[in-house]
Amino acid sequence: MQDWLDKISNPLQLGGIETAVLDNGPGKGTRIAWINTGTGLRYKVVIDRAMDIAEAFYNRHGLAWLSHGGITPPAPFSDTGLNWLRTFGGGLLTTCGLSHVGGPESDGQGERGLHGHISNTPAEIVSVIQPDPAAGRAEMSITGIMRETKPFGPSLELRRTISGTLGKPLIRIRDEVSNRGNTPAPHMLLYHCNFGWPLADEGTDIIWQGSWQPREQGAANRIFREGNNFKKCPPPLDEHNGPGEEAAFIDISADASGRCTCGLYNPRIGIALALRFYKKQLPWLVNWQHWGKGEYVTGLEPATNPAIGQAAARERQELILLEPGERREYDLEIALMDNDKEINEFLNYKI
Numbered sequence: 001m002q003d004w005l006d007k008i009s010n011p012l013q014l015g016g017i018e019t020a021v022l023d024n025g026p027g028k029g030t031r032i033a034w035i036n037t038g039t040g041l042r043y044k045v046v047i048d049r050a051m052d053i054a055e056a057f058y059n060r061h062g063l064a065w066l067s068h069g070g071i072t073p074p075a076p077f078s079d080t081g082l083n084w085l086r087t088f089g090g091g092l093l094t095t096c097g098l099s100h101v102g103g104p105e106s107d108g109q110g111e112r113g114l115h116g117h118i119s120n121t122p123a124e125i126v127s128v129i130q131p132d133p134a135a136g137r138a139e140m141s142i143t144g145i146m147r148e149t150k151p152f153g154p155s156l157e158l159r160r161t162i163s164g165t166l167g168k169p170l171i172r173i174r175d176e177v178s179n180r181g182n183t184p185a186p187h188m189l190l191y192h193c194n195f196g197w198p199l200a201d202e203g204t205d206i207i208w209q210g211s212w213q214p215r216e217q218g219a220a221n222r223i224f225r226e227g228n229n230f231k232k233c234p235p236p237l238d239e240h241n242g243p244g245e246e247a248a249f250i251d252i253s254a255d256a257s258g259r260c261t262c263g264l265y266n267p268r269i270g271i272a273l274a275l276r277f278y279k280k281q282l283p284w285l286v287n288w289q290h291w292g293k294g295e296y297v298t299g300l301e302p303a304t305n306p307a308i309g310q311a312a313a314r315e316r317q318e319l320i321l322l323e324p325g326e327r328r329e330y331d332l333e334i335a336l337m338d339n340d341k342e343i344n345e346f347l348n349y350k351i
Helices: 083-087 310-315 340-347
Strands: 016-021 031-036 041-046 052-058 094-098 105-107 110-112 124-129 139-149 155-165 170-179 185-195 205-207 210-214 246-252 259-266 271-278 284-292 295-303 320-322 327-337
Touching (some): 016 139, 041 170, 094 155, 105 310, 205 340, 259 295, 320 327, 327 340
Antiparallel strands (some): 016 031, 124 139, 170 327, 246 284, 259 271
16 A cells, blocks of 8 residues: 555546446436446445446456346335346346245245345435545445335335455455344345356356256256366357256355355366355355357356255254344355465465
């Protein structure tokens, strides 16, 4: 930081957080925040969509897959059937939950649509902290609160802080989920991280370690089969046009500190992305692959449960029930690398 002293007038010359409102297209009126780390890593937080992350760039390269629809305003009554897909913009991060992760379902506990309510919930911003290099402060953060609630319950609250440091190509996400109601509340959470071209491209390595099982069974399982190299991005696949897609549920391995690491490496552009989280918080990983023409994406999705839905998790006695006043914390880190030493350490990461 000493190199910057006496050489800049405004900290935004280096980086920081800029809030704005979109004024055109389907997302008109939607609040956003651009975060610039000063390292070539910059990304857009969609404040009105659970503080999820849409576009993200490292130097000249895009990192995230964006759907045809892009950013849209929140649709608070989207939690029926597959309606969630109508406002699924993709992006570097879409949050799924807070009480249901998986396909549509209905049982004695109620009706639940694909992947729950939270990504269609606007944030109440409670803090924006800008970096101040002259004062020796390189940290920056934005914090907001989202509430998934109704009278008579359940009433869950998500407090999210997205933070970074000038000069470091890192995104840190700190989530706190609390039960503000007076009865136990079901809780499921999944971080739907979506990677697209050019980071995800033919020949890109998909990196994770752990035992796995395919979501699809029988003839529907064409990718996640023993002997198939499903950790290498293929060219676009005709069979994935339209609704073609596949996924694996991974009991991800952790290192001695309990931290899990997964990510992507594209040797063609010389960039690696590492996704890090803690096994005790997020014991599962979903690898989603959808290689359709013009819809070319892979997802790495840390989660409290496989994306099997609330009913199946309850039947398997794996559903989290938050007691009144109980809180759970989740920490996620996204790191970018473009030098050989860091990339080699990432690729040779051992459990």
